[in-house]
Ligand SMILES: *[C@@H]1O[C@H](CO)[C@@H](O)[C@H](O)[C@H]1NC(C)=O
């Protein structure tokens with residue numbers, strides 16, 4: 679009986695420890711990377727690793743750029759889909775979803791001038 683209770687208490691402690699470890703790992707893995715959102719940033723993601731839940735901070739002057747969340751077609755063609763989410767603060771913190779994440783500038787001609795990134799979050 680006493681041993682059984684001891685095992686239960688031991689299991690509870692192990693479970694709590696594991697939960698703590700998992701939460702800790704998630705915090706450690708959720709990285710934040712800052713991008714100077716300007717012309718010719720298209721290659722910025724190269725050589726970087728991204729995980730779903732990571733945050734990208736887009737820094738720019740709101741008078742010169744914005745950030746539009748688009749799909750693959752919008753990224754390739756530089757066309758903004760209707761209902762696309764637009765960020766305009768100049769210090770936009772956007773959390774990555776798993777898979778490909780596409781961002782372009784909605785100012786005329788800017789996406790075509792390389793103010794666009796495709797980020798693959800694993
Ligand atoms: C981003 O821009 C700021 C201000 O223009 C500059 O101080 C900083 O070094 C730039 N960071 C990178 C990574 O280019």
Ligand SMILES: *[C@@H]1O[C@H](CO)[C@@H](O)[C@H](O)[C@H]1NC(C)=O
Nearest residue numbers: 709723724725726727728800
């Ligand atoms: C990205 O991940 C690869 C493979 O794990 C690693 O070799 C590389 O150093 C990482 N790059 C950065 C910038 O963390």
Ligand SMILES: [Cu+2]
Nearest residue numbers: 743783785788
């Ligand atoms: Cu722009």
